[in-house]
Amino acid sequence: MAKRVFTAVVGAVALVVVVWAVKFYSENLRGIGPSVTKPPGDISEVINMTGMPLRVPAGFSIEIFAKDLPGVRVMEKDPFGNWWVSQTSEGMISLLEVQDGKVVRHDPVFRGLRKPHGLAFDPQSPFMLYFAEEDKISRVPTYSEGPPEKIADLPAGDGHFTRTIGFGPDDRLYVSIGSSCNVCIELDNRRAKIFSMNRDGSDFKEFARGLRNAVFFDWSYVDGKMWATEMGRDLLGDDVPPDEINVIEEGKNYGWPTCYGKNIHDTDFDKNTYVRNPCMEPFEMPSHVDIPAHSAALGLAFIPEEGWPEEYWYDLIVAYHGSWNRSVPTGYKVVRIKLDAHGKYEGTEDFIAGWLTKDGALGRPVDIVTEPGGVMYITDDKAGVIYKVAYRGSVAEKDVSDLIHVSEPRPDQVIARPVVVAGEARGNWYFEASFPIEILDGDGSSLGVGIAQAQGEWMTTDFVPFRTTIDYKTPKHPNGTVVFRKDNPSGLPEHDAELRVPVRFPGGKEEPRASGGCFVGGCSGQICSDTPDAVSTCEWTEAYACYRAAKCERQTDGACGWTQTPELLACIQSAK
Template identity: 40%
Template sequence: MKYTLIFSFSVVAALPLVIFFYPGVSIPWKQLTGSIGTDTATVERQLHTAAGFHVELFAGDLPNARWLAVTRRGDLLVSQPKHGRVSLLTADGDGDGRADGQRVLIDDLTRPHGLFLYEDWLYIAESDSVGRVAFDHSDGRLAGSYRKIVTDLADSGNHWTKTIAMGPDGRVYLTAGSSCNVCVEEDPRRAAMMRFRPDGSNFEIFASGLRNAVGFDWSPKDGALYATDNGRDWLGDDFPPCELNRVEKGGFYGWPYANGDRVPDPDFGVDAGREVQRKIANSIPPVHNFPAHNAPLGITFLRSPTQPADYRDAALVALHGSWNRSVKDGYKVVSLHWDEQGNIRREDFLWGFLGEDRKEVHG
């Protein structure tokens, strides 16, 4: 029986794909995106995996695919924000390793990005709202009308995507990035993590100072909430680092006043007044740094007990890759491994999205 991790890639790779490990069960992993035209030959020629894993193309005609969720029947839901829709890929029933079919599940949405399934509901994070609709897992159909439960979210400027997930406390968690490279936001819901009840009530700011925390997940080992975060641009090739933060309720994580481990920002932190200095001193530093401009997005912890010992409770993180850098870097998936003292080791897990000419692989 195959152990299956499902990825989708856009900026790094331009292909949705499936990674197999034997034996085990199927779980989803969320992020990055897909494009059209990727072929099996390109996947086999260009992409490389950590020992014990193998990569195969699952579906190649999903332009701008972003976030994934797997139904109880094994069908795959995929958000496509630039097309305003969520599509459904039918599970591989004939054993050829490819999706058996594809259809639009719901459309006419406003740049849908994050999504998840909870009980008999499909939750979707549009750029300006969060909605939900009853979902029938048995046949992969909507079983009611789509209704927005959180509205009036700001989606102007640089980072319009919204990511959502159901937390272990039964609350829906939502992240929204900043409207700019670096600025003081007027709307406290930007550059922040929020949470609310499944019906949209009791909306609150959970943490702030997170410039663009696209991905987050809870560790199966200690229950801690970890979120990736993209560092700001235009401070050189190697600063500031991108971040992995352990997110706590009420925590402030530095942006826009500080970068990395409380390093004052040259625009908003250096020579700042006493109040800003206090904010910097009280900010929570990252627990792990990624190289500058690698832009970590999706993160998922591996939960199956059949994982290889070294991957048990490890996390996979997708690195979007760098645009604001003289030499491209990132464009891969890495694994994070915690030791007993809480130290984090990073290793390459899936790579090959940049060719020898440093151009992105698009099949």
């Protein structure tokens, strides 16, 4: 009898466990597939051929910038124009060497790290790389044999393990530390907060609290305030609580674990009775923007004015990594958070979509870096790639890839004065054997116009070579665009077409500055010496253009020479 009772009790308990497990899976894990299963295809083999399946707004293009980078998360560019990337799941940090705007090789530099994530270069020492592992922050001089130096210890263990770092406008280093749990009262006072410190790790102090998992943050170039993405708690259903974008202010509390969203009290966790609402200002700060629950908002970046459409100015681009615990998957895209000039929220719209398919997720976007000149980079830790997005102009929605090919200048190339432009275009791109080319500054203003001449019979539908040389005015911005326009004598807009090539300028000065009894000479102003009439052969190389913004002065050995700044070295490297 006792045995039958015991068997019945065990069976009942087992049944309850099974029912609970089925219910839990149905409510929380039914949509986990896209986040954990292998991608249904290799996006790097598809996107560079067709641009699909990813969809971008008209006027933008997207391509694979780097691949074969499993687990790639955070990226930072050094003064040479090379990229350093953390591969968190692989325990390493890799260097991507870039020439002429293309990645020519990538090598793991630091291996055996403990979940490395955040990266930051010191603005006062631009080759000093700071990196954050789960349990510490270290710094190391790049391109040297020097070992990493630990500057701060961080809490490790259960829960959120990514540590993101960045130098703020106040020249202090910031780090975000996520919670150790889904929702709880933390025992370690360093959890669920953002801290700041001096560059050597001293004066480590709390900046803001109540942030369950603020994985990424950035500063607005308008007012210098910190903005952060925030992941809401789990196990409250498909639609609550929201993920958030918060404007982070020193000394403020952003609610977790008691409150979420627009100061909503989490009564599922907090059963206490209060005289006043515990989730109200000034005690708790509300979210600035609510994001659909479980979107897993990660990287964010503000759109600069230079080289971007005016309607995008001040806006925020945010990566939705994608849900793992929602019955119907959400996220898996990059969105545009529309803001006015004062940071007021105006709406959200998709910027890049298409990662989530009926067969699974092709990728999961993570970090975002925006640059002047209409260029954006996005990491993808599921596909192991970095995307490059470029703004090509309002008529870029016309595909001109089969109408014109440009060999000079190459995208992101540092261009000389005058600049040689060359390539080939089909005969119907010309009119009377020519078509116009314009050089634009980063703000869209014209610097110079030239006419490309056909180097052969142009009355054909085949490709015909072209070549010309164009001089241009001194730019005010470091980036610009060379626009190749189809000649359209009819003036009808349906016959307009153009190709835009982003370029970089070597500097904004007509002549280098000389001091200390030093003189600039040579045909191209490339010689810094003690004599005012130094001569050279008049053979031009692109590197000579870099010296227009360089300093010609006495060096530590007493001789005249070019001061080797990071900007000069990077320019020369790019011109090779």
